[in-house]
Amino acid sequence: MTQNQGAPAPTLRALSPDQVATLPVDTLARSVLLDMxxxxKATVSVRKWASGVRRMYRGHPQALRAISESVAWLRHHMALVDDLSVSLEGDWITLSRHGAQWLSSGAPGVP
Structure with a gap:
């Protein structure tokens, strides 16, 4: 399932836990990527970013699971990649060239 062509991704911080848990993974992934x-900044600490998300959706395991799936989806489709200039441990990530193109294009589905 994909988002509608041209439809903007909802802002992650404006979504209720139920909305987060039910959005298609690619739509939620775009919201997650925009939030990250x-x-x-070119580089983001997943650990630091995720601590804020955990506080925001505390007590809503389905929402946190959906966000986790979206982060995995972004990594799988190479929209997010490890920033080896900062760390070799995988906590620091950066938007890939491919991910930046997907994000700016507004195209649905797989980046």
């Missing part, structure tokens, strides 16, 4: 990159 909202600071404008």
């Amino acid at each position: 990159t909202r600071s404008g």
Whole structure:
């Protein structure tokens, strides 16, 4: 299932736990990616970002599971890649060239 062409991804922080848990994975992945990159920094610590998400959706395991799936989806489709210039342990990630193109295009589905 994919989001509608041209439909903007909802803001992650504006979504209720039920909405997070029921969004298609690619739509939620775009929301997650936008949230991860909202600071404008090229590199993000997954651990630091995830701690804020855990606080936001505390007590809602289905929402946290859906967000975890979205992060895995982004990595699988190479929208997010490890930033080896910061760490070799996989905590620091960056938006790939492919992911940036997918994010800016607004195209649905697999980046």
